[in-house]
Every structure is written in C-alpha cells, then in structure tokens.
Amino acid sequence: MLSDRPSLLLKITAIGGLLFLHLPILFIFLYAFTTEERTYQFPPPGLTLKWFAVAWNRADIWPPLYLSLKVAAIATVLAMILGTLAAAAMSRARFFGRDQLSLLIILPIALPGVITGMSLRSAFGIMDIPFSTWTIVLGHATFCIVIVYNNAVARMRRLSGGIMEASADLGANAFQTFRHVLLPNLGSALLAGGMLAFALSFDEVIVTTFTAGQQSTLPIWMLNELVRPRQRPVTNVVAIVVFAATFLPILIAYYLTRGGSETAGMGK
Amino acid sequence: QVTAIGAPEGQVNIVAWPGYIERGETMKEFDWVTKFEESSGCKVNVKTANTSDEMVALMNEGGFDLVTASGDASLRLVAGDRVQPINIDLIPSWSTVDDRLKNAPWHTVKGVHYGVPYMWGPNVLMYNTNVFPEPPTSWNVVFEEMTLPDGKSNKGRVQAYDGPIHVADAAQYLMFHRPELGITSPYELNEDQYKAALDLLRQQRNLVSRYWHDAFIQMDDFKNEGVVASGSWPFQVNLLKSEGQPVASVIPQEGATGWADTTMMHVNAANPNCAYLWMEHTLSSNLQSDLAVWFGANPSVPAACTDGRGMATAETCTANGMDDFEKIRFWTTPVSNCSQGDGACVPYYRWVSDYIGVIGGR
Amino acid sequence: MTVTAILPAKGLADRLTGTFWRRPGLLLLLLIAPPLLWLGVVYLGSLAALLLQSFYSIDEFSGVVKEEFTLKTYAELFRAQNLDIIIRTVVMAAAVTLACAILAFPIAYYAARYAKGPWKAAFYLGVMLPLWSSYLVKVYAWKLILAKEGVLTWAASGTGTGFLIDGILTIPGLEGSSLSTSPFGTFLVFVYIWLPYMILPMQAALERVPTSMLEASADLGATRGQTFRTVILPLALPGVIAGSIFTFSLTLGDYIIPQIVGNSSRFIGLAVYQLQGTAGNIPLAAAFAVVPIVIMLIYLTLAKRAGAFDAL
Amino acid sequence: MTPAVEFANVSRHFGPVKAVDGVDLTIVEGSFFAMLGPSGSGKTTCLRLISGFEKPTTGAIRIFGEDVSATPPHLRNVNTVFQDYALFPHMNVRDNVAYGLMVKGMGRARRHARAEEMLALVKLEGYGDRKPAQLSGGQRQRVALARALVNEPRVLLLDEPLGALDLKLREAMQDELKALQHKLGLTFVFVTHDQHEALSMADHLAVFNEGRIAQIGTPQDIYDRPATRFVADFVGSSNVLPPELTRALGGPAQWASLRPEATRLAQTGPVSGTVIALRYLGAGTRVVIRAGETEIAALVPAGQPVPPEGTTTAIAFDRNALHLMGTD
Amino acid sequence: MTPAVEFANVSRHFGPVKAVDGVDLTIVEGSFFAMLGPSGSGKTTCLRLISGFEKPTTGAIRIFGEDVSATPPHLRNVNTVFQDYALFPHMNVRDNVAYGLMVKGMGRARRHARAEEMLALVKLEGYGDRKPAQLSGGQRQRVALARALVNEPRVLLLDEPLGALDLKLREAMQDELKALQHKLGLTFVFVTHDQHEALSMADHLAVFNEGRIAQIGTPQDIYDRPATRFVADFVGSSNVLPPELTRALGGPAQWASLRPEATRLAQTGPVSGTVIALRYLGAGTRVVIRAGETEIAALVPAGQPVPPEGTTTAIAFDRNALHLMGTD
Ligand SMILES: Nc1ncnc2c1ncn2[C@@H]1O[C@H](COP(=O)(O)OP(=O)(O)OP(=O)(O)O)[C@@H](O)[C@H]1O
Ligand SMILES: Nc1ncnc2c1ncn2[C@@H]1O[C@H](COP(=O)(O)OP(=O)(O)OP(=O)(O)O)[C@@H](O)[C@H]1O
Ligand SMILES: [Mg+2]
Ligand SMILES: [Mg+2]
Numbered sequence A: 001m002l003s004d005r006p007s008l009l010l011k012i013t014a015i016g017g018l019l020f021l022h023l024p025i026l027f028i029f030l031y032a033f034t035t036e037e038r039t040y041q042f043p044p045p046g047l048t049l050k051w052f053a054v055a056w057n058r059a060d061i062w063p064p065l066y067l068s069l070k071v072a073a074i075a076t077v078l079a080m081i082l083g084t085l086a087a088a089a090m091s092r093a094r095f096f097g098r099d100q101l102s103l104l105i106i107l108p109i110a111l112p113g114v115i116t117g118m119s120l121r122s123a124f125g126i127m128d129i130p131f132s133t134w135t136i137v138l139g140h141a142t143f144c145i146v147i148v149y150n151n152a153v154a155r156m157r158r159l160s161g162g163i164m165e166a167s168a169d170l171g172a173n174a175f176q177t178f179r180h181v182l183l184p185n186l187g188s189a190l191l192a193g194g195m196l197a198f199a200l201s202f203d204e205v206i207v208t209t210f211t212a213g214q215q216s217t218l219p220i221w222m223l224n225e226l227v228r229p230r231q232r233p234v235t236n237v238v239a240i241v242v243f244a245a246t247f248l249p250i251l252i253a254y255y256l257t258r259g260g261s262e263t264a265g266m267g268k
Numbered sequence B: 001q002v003t004a005i006g007a008p009e010g011q012v013n014i015v016a017w018p019g020y021i022e023r024g025e026t027m028k029e030f031d032w033v034t035k036f037e038e039s040s041g042c043k044v045n046v047k048t049a050n051t052s053d054e055m056v057a058l059m060n061e062g063g064f065d066l067v068t069a070s071g072d073a074s075l076r077l078v079a080g081d082r083v084q085p086i087n088i089d090l091i092p093s094w095s096t097v098d099d100r101l102k103n104a105p106w107h108t109v110k111g112v113h114y115g116v117p118y119m120w121g122p123n124v125l126m127y128n129t130n131v132f133p134e135p136p137t138s139w140n141v142v143f144e145e146m147t148l149p150d151g152k153s154n155k156g157r158v159q160a161y162d163g164p165i166h167v168a169d170a171a172q173y174l175m176f177h178r179p180e181l182g183i184t185s186p187y188e189l190n191e192d193q194y195k196a197a198l199d200l201l202r203q204q205r206n207l208v209s210r211y212w213h214d215a216f217i218q219m220d221d222f223k224n225e226g227v228v229a230s231g232s233w234p235f236q237v238n239l240l241k242s243e244g245q246p247v248a249s250v251i252p253q254e255g256a257t258g259w260a261d262t263t264m265m266h267v268n269a270a271n272p273n274c275a276y277l278w279m280e281h282t283l284s285s286n287l288q289s290d291l292a293v294w295f296g297a298n299p300s301v302p303a304a305c306t307d308g309r310g311m312a313t314a315e316t317c318t319a320n321g322m323d324d325f326e327k328i329r330f331w332t333t334p335v336s337n338c339s340q341g342d343g344a345c346v347p348y349y350r351w352v353s354d355y356i357g358v359i360g361g362r
Numbered sequence C: 001m002t003v004t005a006i007l008p009a010k011g012l013a014d015r016l017t018g019t020f021w022r023r024p025g026l027l028l029l030l031l032i033a034p035p036l037l038w039l040g041v042v043y044l045g046s047l048a049a050l051l052l053q054s055f056y057s058i059d060e061f062s063g064v065v066k067e068e069f070t071l072k073t074y075a076e077l078f079r080a081q082n083l084d085i086i087i088r089t090v091v092m093a094a095a096v097t098l099a100c101a102i103l104a105f106p107i108a109y110y111a112a113r114y115a116k117g118p119w120k121a122a123f124y125l126g127v128m129l130p131l132w133s134s135y136l137v138k139v140y141a142w143k144l145i146l147a148k149e150g151v152l153t154w155a156a157s158g159t160g161t162g163f164l165i166d167g168i169l170t171i172p173g174l175e176g177s178s179l180s181t182s183p184f185g186t187f188l189v190f191v192y193i194w195l196p197y198m199i200l201p202m203q204a205a206l207e208r209v210p211t212s213m214l215e216a217s218a219d220l221g222a223t224r225g226q227t228f229r230t231v232i233l234p235l236a237l238p239g240v241i242a243g244s245i246f247t248f249s250l251t252l253g254d255y256i257i258p259q260i261v262g263n264s265s266r267f268i269g270l271a272v273y274q275l276q277g278t279a280g281n282i283p284l285a286a287a288f289a290v291v292p293i294v295i296m297l298i299y300l301t302l303a304k305r306a307g308a309f310d311a312l
Numbered sequence D, E: 001m002t003p004a005v006e007f008a009n010v011s012r013h014f015g016p017v018k019a020v021d022g023v024d025l026t027i028v029e030g031s032f033f034a035m036l037g038p039s040g041s042g043k044t045t046c047l048r049l050i051s052g053f054e055k056p057t058t059g060a061i062r063i064f065g066e067d068v069s070a071t072p073p074h075l076r077n078v079n080t081v082f083q084d085y086a087l088f089p090h091m092n093v094r095d096n097v098a099y100g101l102m103v104k105g106m107g108r109a110r111r112h113a114r115a116e117e118m119l120a121l122v123k124l125e126g127y128g129d130r131k132p133a134q135l136s137g138g139q140r141q142r143v144a145l146a147r148a149l150v151n152e153p154r155v156l157l158l159d160e161p162l163g164a165l166d167l168k169l170r171e172a173m174q175d176e177l178k179a180l181q182h183k184l185g186l187t188f189v190f191v192t193h194d195q196h197e198a199l200s201m202a203d204h205l206a207v208f209n210e211g212r213i214a215q216i217g218t219p220q221d222i223y224d225r226p227a228t229r230f231v232a233d234f235v236g237s238s239n240v241l242p243p244e245l246t247r248a249l250g251g252p253a254q255w256a257s258l259r260p261e262a263t264r265l266a267q268t269g270p271v272s273g274t275v276i277a278l279r280y281l282g283a284g285t286r287v288v289i290r291a292g293e294t295e296i297a298a299l300v301p302a303g304q305p306v307p308p309e310g311t312t313t314a315i316a317f318d319r320n321a322l323h324l325m326g327t328d
Helices: A008-030 A049-059 A061-090 A098-110 A113-127 A133-158 A162-169 A174-203 A206-211 A218-227 A231-258 B036-041 B052-060 B073-077 B091-095 B166-177 B190-204 B214-223 B233-242 B272-280 B285-295 B315-321 B348-359 C012-021 C024-054 C073-078 C080-113 C115-133 C135-146 C152-159 C163-169 C183-207 C210-221 C224-251 C269-277 C282-305 D043-051 D093-103 D108-121 D137-149 D167-184 D193-202 D218-224 D229-234 D243-248 E041-052 E094-101 E108-121 E137-149 E169-182 E195-201 E221-223 E229-235 E243-248
Strands: B009-017 B043-048 B066-069 B116-122 B124-128 B230-231 B248-250 B257-265 D004-015 D017-027 D032-035 D060-061 D077-081 D155-159 D188-193 D204-210 D212-217 D239-241 D256-258 D263-266 D272-280 D284-289 D294-300 D312-317 E006-014 E017-027 E033-038 E059-062 E078-081 E155-159 E187-192 E204-209 E213-219 E239-243 E256-258 E263-266 E272-278 E284-289 E292-303 E313-315
Touching: A008 A231, A008 C080, A008 C115, A008 C135, A049 A231, A061 A098, A061 A133, A061 A174, A061 A218, A098 A133, A098 C024, A098 C224, A098 C282, A113 A133, A113 A206, A113 B257, A113 C024, A113 C224, A113 C282, A113 E033, A133 A174, A133 A206, A133 C024, A133 E033, A162 A174, A174 C012, A174 D093, A206 A218, A218 A231, A218 C135, A231 C135, B009 B052, B009 B272, B009 D218, B036 B043, B036 B272, B052 B066, B052 B073, B052 E263, B066 B073, B066 B272, B073 B257, B091 D243, B116 B272, B116 B285, B116 E263, B124 B233, B166 B190, B190 B348, B214 B230, B214 B233, B230 B233, B233 B248, B233 B285, B233 C080, B248 C183, B257 B315, B272 B285, B272 B315, B285 B315, B315 D137, B348 C080, C012 C024, C012 D263, C012 E204, C024 C282, C073 C282, C080 C115, C080 C183, C080 C269, C080 C282, C115 C183, C135 C152, C135 C183, C135 D017, C152 C163, C183 C224, C210 C224, C224 C269, C224 E094, C269 C282, C269 D017, C282 D193, C282 E137, D004 D043, D017 D043, D017 D212, D032 D193, D032 E169, D043 D060, D043 D077, D043 D155, D043 D188, D077 D137, D093 D108, D093 D137, D137 D167, D167 D188, D167 D193, D167 E272, D188 D193, D193 D218, D193 D229, D193 D272, D193 E272, D212 D218, D218 E272, D229 D239, D239 D243, D239 D294, D243 E284, D263 D294, D272 E169, D272 E195, D272 E221, D284 D312, D312 E137, E006 E041, E017 E041, E033 E041, E033 E195, E041 E059, E041 E078, E041 E155, E041 E187, E078 E137, E078 E284, E094 E108, E094 E137, E094 E256, E108 E137, E137 E169, E169 E187, E169 E195, E187 E195, E195 E229, E204 E221, E213 E221, E213 E229, E229 E239, E239 E243, E239 E292, E284 E313
Parallel strands: B009 B043, B009 B066, D032 D188, D032 D204, D077 D155, D155 D188, E033 E187, E033 E204, E078 E155, E155 E187
Antiparallel strands: B066 B257, B116 B257, B124 B230, B124 B248, D004 D017, D004 D060, D204 D212, D239 D256, D263 D312, D272 D284, D272 D312, D284 D294, E006 E017, E006 E059, E204 E213, E239 E256, E263 E313, E272 E284, E272 E313, E284 E292
C-alpha cells in the first residue's frame, strides 16, 4: 500500500514507549554491578562482578527459589488441566450458564490480586487450613487458569471445527480423537499458555503474601531483601538471572503461537 | 501456664522488631542466635514486624511462639487472650531484671506476669549533622514550618512515623508547649486534647513528604531523598553512622516517647520449651549488652552495662538513656477508661482511623 | 460386499464414546465439572468468605474479630477518610488507565501494522520482557530513578530541565519533595508497570482490523487522520477496553507501589493490605475489598457489552 | 435390494428452526444422489443426520436396513468429504489418508501402503510427505476424498466439496468425481447449491426447500418437469409463466414452466414484450423480454440475429416444452 | 474523447515476482470493462494501481488524461468495491454509505439524505439502521456498491465483487450491476476469474496471464476468436485442436479452437473417437469424445439422440467455426 509507511511521529512515540518500558531494566542491570551494597547512589560509585558470586553462595536464595519453582510448576500443571477442560467445554455448543462461566473464569484476573489473596486467606482462616505449599498453589492456579484458557480458546476458535468431526467420521472414538487430533493441534497453544502461566506464577507477590503464611517464595524473598537491604545488588543479580531465564520461554511461546492473538499477557 | 521445661522441640518462632534478633548477617559481630541454636537445639525463626499493629495481627493469626511486644501492643494481646502467663520460676535469670521493669504495668496484669522484659529505649530525633551543626533542641523541627540552619525550609525534608501511636508524640509536644490543654499523659487524651493533637499533625502533614514505617526505607530516605530530621529509633541512627552518614540523634527538651518491649508467649505456642529457653537466653547479660549497643537501647538487665560480658559499657547505657527511665513516656495502648474518668479518653481505634485520615490530607 | 453399515464397538473407549454421543450433556458435565468446582468452590467460596467477614466487626481494643452480623463496618467504610481513599484510588486508576491507553497506542499500532518478521518478534519481546521481569525489582528501580538524589534529578540538572520536575511538584495535588514522594511518581510507576497489560490486548485488537478496511477508508477519500479516528480507533476499542480492565483492576488492588513511591496516602490495595495484615482489622479490610469487586463487576458488565471479552 | 439410506419422516428442529422437516427419502445403493437447494434449506443437516453428527428430532434413519439411532458417528460405515476438507493440519498427506486405518489399529507399513494406493487412485502419487497447507485447493479436495475412501465406506457423503474451487477446477473435479464413483460403484450422496453441478452429476436428485423435499427424481424429471414453481425457479433458468400467460400461449389457466432453450423469438405471436436485457453467453445470447409483469428469457443461438434492447418482439415455443405445474 | 484509464507500459514487480508486466491498456469512458484471468495473474494488482494502493515500478497511469503518479488514493476520484466488501462493522449501513461524504465534511442531515438516495438506488431502502453483520451477502455487496457510488466517482473499480455469493444470487447481482452501470453511465472496471461472468457482463475485456495481457477485445472477439491457446483454453469451454487434428478436419496444420456448440456428432467423418463422458446440462447434453490424445466436447441439443458412453462416433462442425490461433 502506497501510504503504508509509519509517520515519523508514530515511529518516535512507539520507539519512545518501548524505551520507557526498558528504562528501569537498564538500571536493574547497572546496579547489579555497583560496589555499594545498601542504598543505591546514582551514579554508582564503582562497578564489580562480585555480586554474582555472592548471590551464588547465598544459601538463603535457594529455598525460596526452589519453592517458587515448585509452586509455579504445580500451579501451571493444574491450570493447564483446568483451563483446557474449561476451553473444551466453552468451545462446544452454547449451554445454560455459559456466559456466567466465562465471567467466572476471567474474574480472578479482573479482580485485583489483593482481593483474591484476601479472600483465600479468609477462607483458609475460616476452614482452619494451615499455610503450606498448597495454599500458595491454590491461589496461583486460580489466576493461571484464565491464561491457559485464553490460549486454548483462541486456538480452538481458529481450529476448523471440522477436524474433530472428520476424525469421528473416520472411525476414531473420542479418546483417539483427543489423542491424535485435538492434542497435537492444541499442543503449542497449551505450551505457550503454560509458559506464560509459569512465568506469572513465578513472579507473583501480591496474592502470595496472603497465602504463603511464613513461607518465602522468591519474590517474597526479594521483597524482604529490598526492604531490608543487605547486599542489595544481589536482588538485582537474581532479577537479571530470572530475566535471562524467561527470555527463551517467551521467545518460544511467541513462535509457537505466531499468527494467533492468543499470547496476550494476562493480569497479576 | 507451663510448670516444667521438657525436651526442646527443635525450633521457636518469634515475631520481632527489625534488628532485635540478629544472627550476624547484617554485621558479623552482632550475633546472639547462632550459639543459642547450637547449645539449645532450638532453631530460631524470626518474622519481623514494623508496627505494633502488625505484631498484634501476626499474633492473632497464630503460628508463632513468641513476640517482642511494645507497650502499645502488650495489653491488647493480653486482653485478646493471645498470650499466656509466664512462670517466672522457670526463668532463672528473672532475678537479674531491672527492678523498674519487673512489675511494669504493660506486662503485669493483676499480679500475673505475661512476659519477660527485653529492651527499652526512647524515640529519638534523628537529624543530619550537615544541616544542624548544633543538635536541635525541640521537636518543633518536625512539627512547625521553619527555616533550618542551612537556610532552607524544613518543608518536605522531615519525616514522621507512619503509625497511629505518633499521635502521642504530638500530644507530648503539646503538653510542653500548650500547658493550658492540661495533658497529663500523651496516651490519655480527652476530645479537646485529642483534637489539638490532630490539628498539630495536620500541620505536620504539610511538611512531611513521606511517612516512614520501615526502618530501612527511612535510612534510604535520609540518604537519597534529602530528609534531614525525623523521629526515629537509635537503630537507624547507629546503622547510618556506621556507614559514615552525617547523622546524629537527640532527645529534645519536650522529652520523648519510648518503648519498653516484652517477650511474650502465644497462648497456643507450639514450642513452649524452646520458648522458655529463649526467654531465659534473652536475659543473659552478654545478649542484653550487645543488643543495647546494636539497637541503641537499654538493657532490661542492668548488669549488662557493667559486667563487661558484652560490648556495652556504663557510658553506652548512659548515652542510650538508661538514667532517663522516668522521663520517657512509654508506649501504651490508649483506652477510653483512663485516669480522666471512664469513657473520657479517645480510644486507640479512633487513633488508627483518624491518623489514616491525617496522612490522607484530611 | 460383506461390510455392514454399523461397525461393532470394540472396547470401553468405543462404548464410552457412544454414551457421550447419546448424552452430550454428560460429556459437557465431565468437562465443565473440574474447572467449575475449582472456580466455584475455591474462588467464589473464598470471595463469599471475604464478604462474610465484611459483616463482622472488630473488638477495638484487643483487635479480635467478633463474629456477629453487623453493618457497623460498612458504616465505618463511609467515613470521610475512607471515602478519600476510595476516591483517590479510583481517580488514580482512571488516570493510569487513560495514560496507559495513550502511551500504549503507538506501540501497539506500530507493532500491529508495521512491524514485520524479526521486528515483530523484537516488539513482542520488547513488551513481554518488562512484563515478566521481576515486578518488585522494577518498582525499586523506579524509586531510585525518581529519588531526589536519583537518576532523573541527575539527568535533569545535567540537561537543565530541573524546572520541569519542580514545575510538576508544585501542581496542587502532586506536591512532594521529589518525584518519588509525589503522587505523580506513584502515577508514573503505575503507568509503567501496567503498560504491557494495555499494549498486548490493544495490539491483538489492532491486528484484527483488516487492511482492506483501511484501504476502503482511503479509497472513499479519508485522510490518514480521518481513517484513524473513524475506523481504526473504534475498531480497536474492544482491545482498549480489555486492556483497561487490567490496568484499572491492577491499580485498584496494588499495595506495593504506593508503599514505596508516593506520599504515604493510602490506596484501596494498601488499605486492604494494612488493615488486614498490619492492623488486623479484617472486617474493615473485607469491606474495603468489596469496593473494587463492585467497581470491577460493573466495569466487566459494561465491557462484556462492548465485546471486550473476546479481545482479552 | 435394501436401499443404502432411508429416511422415514425424519425431522431435525433446532429450537424454532425446522432445519429438516418430515423428510422421506430413499437412496438406492450405487447411485450418485444429489441434494440441491438454496442456502439454509437443510441439505447439510440431512447429511449430518446420515453421518451421525446430528440426531433426528423425530423419525428414523436406516442405513442398509439397519436403524442407526443408537450408533455414534465413528461406528457408522459411512464417510464424509467435508466442505472445507477438514484435513488434519498437523499430519502429512499420507498420515491424513491413513488416519482411518490407524485408529482401527492397522500397522504402520500396511496402512501406509494402502494410503499410497488411495493417493494413486486420486492421482496424487508422490505427495504423501507434504503437509495439507502445501497443497492447492483441488489437491486438498482429492486428499479428503482419498482419506474418506480408504475406509471402504459403503456410502460416501460429500458436502459441497467443490464449492471453494474456481470454475475451471470445479469442472475438472466434477468429471473426476463422477468417473471415480463409476469405477468404485459406491453410493455417493452429494450436497450442492449449484444447479448445473447437481444436474450434470447426479443419477437422482432431491430439491430441498425450507427443510422439506420439494421434488425428487432424475435430473431430466426435474429440469423438464418441475413439480412446483419453486423448483422451476430454482433449478433451471426456466421461465415461470403465470396462469394468464399460459392461457394466452394456448395452455390451460395454470402456472407453467418454459425453458429458455425452447423459447424462440418471432415477428408476431400471442405474447410479446420489450427486450430489456441481452447477455452474451458464448454459446448464444440470452434475451430477456418483459411481457406485462413477467420477465421471459429466450436463448438465441450463436449466429442468429439478436434484437437490440428496447425493441418489441413476440415469443414462440415448442408446444410440448410447456410444462404445467402445481400451485405450490 | 479522453479514455477513462490508460496504462502506458505499466509494470509492478514485487521483488522477483512480476505481478504486472508491461501492460498497455485503454479503458473507454462509460464502458463496462472486465479483467479476467486465473488466480495470481495480476488482476487485483492492476486495480490497485488504478486506485493508488500500489505504485507502478515503471510506466505511467493516466486517469482522464491526468498522470496520477503523485496522487494518493484518497485524492483520486475513483472508488472501489472490495472483494470482501470491507464494510465498517462498527457503523450502521447509513453511516457506511455516508462515510465518503462525512470525511469530505458534509453535514449530517445532507449526507444522510444522500445515503438514503443511494440505498434506494441499490434497493435497500429501510436498511439504514442495520449493522453490516445483520445483512446477507448480497445485501452487503449492495451496501459496498452504494458506499462507493455516493462519492460520484468517474470510475468504479470492482474486485471480484460476486465471488462470495452463491450462483443464484450471483446471477441476480450480475443483472443488477449491469443495469446500474447502464443507468449511471459510469466506467466500471470489473475483476473476475469467472469466464461466464466476464463474457456476459463486459463491453470489453482483458484476459490476463502471468502479469501480461493475453488478449483484449469484446467478449465476442475473445470467445469466438481467441488469440492464443491460453485464451481459448481459459475462456471458453472451447475444444483446442492440435495441428494434426486441424489438418485432418480440413484446415492448415495449425492450432485451432472449436466451440462445442459448433461441434456436432455425425455417423462418419474425418475425425472420430470414443464417447467417454456424458453430461446432462438441461439445455442439452455435453458429449466428450476422445480422439487420439485429444478430448473434444460436443453439445447435443435437448431432444436429439445422445450416443451412450463407450460407442464410437465421428464429429462434424460448421467450417467457419474453426478458428486458427497463434502458437503462444
Ligand atoms: N446447530 C444448529 N443450531 C441452530 N440452527 C441450525 C443449526 N444447524 C443448522 N441450523 C439451521 O438449520 C437450517 C438449515 O441449515 P443447513 O446447514 O442444513 O442448510 P444448508 O442447506 O446446508 O445451507 P448451505 O447451503 O448454506 O450450507 C438453517 O436455517 C440453519 O441456520
Ligand atoms: N504485496 C505483494 N507482495 C509480493 N507479491 C505480491 C504482492 N501482491 C501481489 N503479489 C503477487 O503478484 C501476483 C499477482 O497478484 P494479484 O493479486 O494481482 O493476482 P490476481 O490476478 O488478483 O489473483 P486472484 O484471482 O487470486 O485474486 C501474485 O503472484 C501475487 O503473489
Ligand atoms: Mg450446508
Ligand atoms: Mg485478486
């Protein structure tokens, strides 16, 4: 198209916006190398690599990291199962209460995390459920469902509905159809949804503070570290490592779902 | 009430003020946990809390054995049946406790002890020595708009504590400057006195750009945000000094509020034996001594100032206000039935909501 | 031919498939039950528990919750200082949403319409990476950037633009000793943190606007500006609404940012957090929590009417 | 001989919509049966009733004499070529074709061999390794066909399989399909809304209108002797004459149909009108004449003179081409 | 008279793809001009060059004599009916139609009045308040038409506007479009890949092949006298005869085309073959005969005897129907 060239203003604002998104990240990087360890001064007094070694040797990082990984993994698996089931049900013919269900699925991300967290905590209190890994998982899985659900529903919408019928028509029973047709076609969308859900759970702090009790996930560890600075650059080192570790999954998720609009990120 | 100490359970969970229970992580020299863990076999788990309200909430939530409660929290815990009476016979060092504290009203109810005194100290005025070549003599630097010695206004350069108990600081200031109000205790305010205190705080709102409620964020603000004066704890003063920051502290002419903290035990403490062992340990004079230096507070065991088992010396204790006990008005929970008569005073819950209002600019 | 019209069912799977076919409701039920149970019981149940708490009250002295039905807590919610908090939060959420929409549009538009191939991937990563890099560390980085002796002041004094910052800080309502203690700083950090949540649905909506629609507009004589206003913007609206659900709700509920950046004035999220966490006033916290629930339910109902759910 | 498919008073209603409404139908084994009708007339629904993706609201369906009301689709020995082909996008062509055999548990080597045979049948040898996305429309259509045929169904259902193809390709595929049906001797049930396609391919055809069968018969029956005005209107490009006009042309006062090819122009005649449109069709020119309220089309063979637009002309016709119809 | 549109040696290349390659073209004002060609032959690109959505790589385009190389689309007095209609889904029908007037700044009352006039023209009075989603395909097409016409363009471009419609509706719309063009006297440039459509609607047509024009002329020219084998093959259902066969039928040893309608069956003749397929077309039966390598179709008019498949028959033809072609 002849006029299909972005105007200068658009270019500048778009790129400016992207830079704005990365400005603090630049500082996170910078302050992972500062020599000063309590409060950040600008400009940093000096640069050093020692914090990477320090972070590696800090024993108190590992249990929260392990807990975060564990919670994210379990929550993701649960969310993938529940989200896929919900998507499968929703993609079928209209049924009574369908709209309400879609609202219900969206609710955990549409309502502020503090509400989800508080509600769960109230419920745990009322039912005398002690805090454990599972109480964290419960919270995380609830808001991860919608991520997987959105990915799966978008893919199912794109999948020609015919192929499921074609499979039955060719003699496959429901299980064979699921295994040979639905799963392979949904797979990449589920994987992408799963990765996003994992990343979301891994970084969650708002709901977690309510459902963790005295346990410390990595973000909660970071919160404590940031509030009570003790080798503060270590938090930046951890943030960078997590940043680098999420780079690849996000890229993969992008390529897996390319062409669809289902990679839209979802709320906390 | 526990009658005998059994085998240690292997751990003890404590809610404490930041800096109260150190295991050498912030500074290697300050460690009074590691040895205890080794000798008793009780692992010490600490959850820090920044306000008394938070401590009460944590104790109400449960899951902890001990709490280092200040006077404005301790009676609430007792009234709410969150803590249990202590059998002082099981604490051999009880006899070494400062006599002024043994039966203090914030942990002794109807003759029953609900805890072991831990530390006490004043809420000092911390100031930047570059701005104040001479120590300020009055709290007015944080309450009244004025030009500071460096020629600039104090507007936006002072802080105040982000807890309702700060109303008492205002009341204490009024007690000195407006005797006609007839305030006898900053924790017992009738409607008029209370209103005057709130007005003062509203005035202060215009000077304060951010209230502090986290010791470490306050330290940040002194370093990065240009804050030059604020009510504070000796803890922050000491840490900042140790980093070479130009700060010092003073108890101005109006006097100071202060805290006297008590280690109290949860009614449903899961680890009573370790809890008792820890309470006994807190009274050892070297712990008290080191903590006094670390936190800039006063030990509840007077011997800690002099027996040389820790870092504190008689001078340290004097500097921290060991002799000012009578001048300090310790935090207590305001209740409506006070010395001015039953129902005459404004109770704490109104302090809470009104102070939120003041911070919100109302 | 010997083959018959009906093949025999060979195993359990075949028979189950037959059962599902004869009773489609059964399969639907099997599919829907687990997520429905989870969300219905775990989530709605918890919300109900929360609601329930809001009808309790607290013993003012001991801080222990009295489990008796009362509207006292709601009466308290409507005290002036609490109304302040609600209004302050809603105004902030609206401002943040608006700013996010304005900032997000060029990025989303560029990514949707012009970015091709590797550029598209770059834009995607450019939006996703900040989204997934630690929220806390980003907020603290902002504190550092906005502090009085922080990066912005440093840069401003270097470039002689310090008067800009000072100007902002004297606007009534935005006063502070530095950006980091001004409500403007809170606003800025909110906008920054939630921006990706606006960009992504917006971009998805823009990508769904067919090129032919834009060509049709030009063909009918519309200039670029007219096309933008009359075609692109209305068609991207569901995406904007979807994004605004996030930015609005996230601002309503956040309690970390106002704690770290700003002038200590409470927001709903912070109030809820402190009331339940530090003050232990769970009934009032619950009553506060009902506010965003009500706001968001109204918002969602409107959004659903605008077809924004498909754009989520 | 048992018929391949039988509908006994079958209805399928979706709420208020009577997609299929009281249909009786018999499809003879080995025939090429077409279902023709406008959009929404219930053709697809009929097909889905046979394959089992819809269940009749009332009535019974028998396939080779057996009632299939309790048989799920995957156990019916009937296969479908879907309108959009519904090829599995994640499998290559060979695996697509072999799918029916795989789910029946046939070993890899054997089913691949069979798949290759089928690909040869539809002239796609060597395409086995491609993904469906790498094929043209016509090729995909043939893969869909091979995939359905590999199961050796006794009835093959085809839902507008040529709808998405362009004219040239469509004609080529029509010939191929017809030849294949001949060769295999299967029963084909073919849905289309294209009159030419239905007429040229089917042995028998049913014309649907609003869920009911308007007429059923051989193409010649239907083209030459439409039972109702609807059929006449829909099927041919027949002229439909109102009773007055039929009478004026010498018939009884009844609705009648008259094919354009049987309509000639004349200098004088009982009915005349104005030429309002001319359409060059290559093989001749279609002349549309307005006589009163009625528009009548006549076909002037190539090479004969065509009256210009606006002139008045009379029409003549082969008397036996005038076909009287019911009033429906 | 200046021609409406002129292409002088226009090319449009996309990298290696020569979408349009050295096209010379003149479209007379007031004519109905069709562009016909297989998929990918450059028809759409030609249209987009006129509307301004593409710029020629080389060559010049003139609209009513003015060079438009520097004129952006929204300033060209040319409007397009898009293949997918491209109606604005968020506006009702009236606002869609009035869009062109709105962006020109016409007041609400006046532009709505004009829009209603246009809707009346395309027989959609009373549909103004509906959203596009609430219309059928044919109705949408008419809205797109009204929307383009409201701007009073001097040239209207139509890119396969009927492609998405079913046969019956398509034929109805063809008649309507043709009538409208007649009534308004506008220049229509119409893109299609449907031979029948092009032949029956256009005054002039250009047959495209691989970015070049294979032949340009009246429908009769192109149907009866295809310039190349490609045109003969693509346009008619012509029989294309190789040189040997042309000679056997009494012509020179050259490629030739022979229309089925001009081809008859005979008992004996120079060329004979086996009947391999019969297709009933209503108006007659198409008989396909294989003679050596070549398949020849003949049309047996309705009522005449049709030889059964497998029998051998000879063919006869009107001598002047044999049309000799270039070797391209
Ligand atoms: N699942 C369904 N729910 C509701 N109505 C339906 C459903 N399936 C079909 N219909 C309706 O039944 C009628 C017949 O539909 P059907 O698909 O059989 O028509 P068709 O003859 O195949 O038309 P087309 O030529 O457009 O494919 C239509 O009015 C359609 O809207
Ligand atoms: N923007 C483009 N970039 C690259 N190649 C293009 C572009 N537009 C068209 N082409 C190529 O140019 C050739 C002609 O395309 P065009 O769309 O004009 O064909 P068409 O005759 O309209 O075909 P159809 O009947 O399928 O619409 C095709 O090979 C096409 O792939
Ligand atoms: Mg259909
Ligand atoms: Mg095209």
